[in-house]
């Protein structure tokens with residue numbers, strides 16, 4: 001089997017996917033056409049932007065996010081995007097998906113609760129149609145202030161005792177513009193979240209921010225690190241940060257295309273995966289925003305394998321490290337591991353020599 005086909009066949013685990021950024025072109029065009037039928041003149045220029053400028057400058061990416069926000073401003077669209085995104089991950093042989101999203105409040109259209117209920121209902125529906133297990137992380141946006149973060153935690157807590165959604169909401173994510181706000185201000189919210197039993201995935205050190213990163217790591221509240229680009233002492237972090245992450249054995253969610261296209265990493269061979277892999281530190285390959293960065297989890301595996309000349313055994317280990325880092329109970333993890341291992345065994349020896 002050639003490398004890309006092999007990566008497509010791997011039973012994969014996706015732990016860092018933002019719902020809105022994961023929309024495929026097909027879904028975006030479907031929603032734009034729905035807007036057009038409603039006589040929304042915004043859609044004409046948006047469609048032009050979407051179909052004619054598939055480049056990834058920072059400005060373009062921001063414009064893309066604005067378009068995505070506008071076309072998902074109603075509950076029907078929220079249902080559609082959730083189902084489409086889950087279906088696409090399932091088609092890419094993703095066995096377990098942790099999807100993250102910031103609860104949206106749009107006056108006269110939806111409350112945060114209605115938004116999350118719709119996402120969760122759609123996830124339940126999508127799981128019935130495909131062989132994929134999905135969990136949700138509610139995102140705290142560091143640009144929206146601490147009050148907003150408390151309200152997101154409050155909403156997450158409401159699901160704890162829900163008979164269906166309770167098992168689907170597995171944690172919180174902290175994301176948003178890394179230049180905005182100070183994560184240290186959010187530590188009381190994260191402390192309370194941990195007390196309630198939520199797992200925490202935090203976007204850390206996406207840009208050089210040693211003081212903030214160290215304070216958050218030293219709080220002992222982080223279960224997984226998103227990106228962690230500027231942590232390793234060989235990639236602009238510090239020996240101190242590097243040591244704390246090693247000591248806590250914190251898994252890193254690494255998003256190759258996202259980092260390269262946004263320019264936080266110079267090129268593929270300079271990606272921090274190389275440094276962490278050498279130390280056998282737990283890392284998980286993820287997409288971040290598969291729609292915005294025009295990628296898939298299989299393509300991310302392919303890119304990593306090509307760049308770092310990964311062997312078949314190393315690719316299998318990456319799939320299993322996704323299982324280990326999942327925010328699931330030990331029993332569910334064991335079940336997932338068995339399923340993934342079974343498919344991995346059937347793929348042994350099938351990768352053509354690179």
Ligand SMILES: [Zn+2]
Pocket residue numbers: 016018175203226288
């Ligand atoms: Zn992210």
